[in-house]
Amino acid sequence: MELIYTGKTKNVYVLEDGNYLLKFKDDVTGEDGVFDPGANNVGLTIEGAGKAGLRLTKLFFERLASEGIPTHYVEADIEESTMTVLPAEVFGEGLEVICRHRAVGSFYRRYGMYVEKGEALDSFVEFTLKDDERKDPPITKDALDMLGILTNDEYETVKELTKKISAIIKDELSKKGLELYDIKFEFGKVGESAEIVLIDEISGGNMRAFKDGRRVEPLELEKIMLEK
Structure with missing residues (x-):
């Protein structure tokens, strides 16, 4: 290796x-x-x-x-x-795609003038650049296309996959009495066909989940989800 x-x-x-x-x-x-x-x-x-x-x-x-x-x-x-x-080609230097079901974290810090903390959101999808130096700035569809990071068609594919995957994860968590507030994903292209696929991981470290109004930490989340 x-x-x-x-x-x-x-x-x-x-x-x-x-x-x-x-x-x-x-x-x-x-x-x-x-x-x-x-x-x-x-x-x-x-x-x-x-x-x-x-x-x-x-x-x-x-x-x-x-x-x-x-x-x-x-x-x-x-x-x-x-x-x-499978080996995958990332978009640009890496993109993170967040699906937000409630207004918490950076979303609330940015838009708190217009939304209450914890207010329900309609599966809002947000793209951010993986750029530690610039604090992972959000980026729009037009900017992604203009900078050659993601075409408009690729954007729509990623957005659709994000909503679909997030809904599945949200449903799985709800079976254990957990509510998914937000979750971040990464996508890449694999194979000669350059199919867009979900990459990286899906764990407690990528999401905020709550149970009875209390934040569930990653290790507890894993324990709850895997208990028979």
């Missing part, structure tokens, strides 16, 4: 067959020791967070496969905290 990328929450290796191996870490994003899925820095290390994130990712990717949703997922090894995936 050759290490090709060192990330905040996982490392990426290339395998002999050309697929990639993601090694999940126990680091999570946040500020001042408080977990925040929208933060640009590693805020804290939570023992077991890597395996917990992988278990949840495996659960959700297999659920999406049953619905015919295209992803880069191949298989996962929970004990080794690794996931094998």
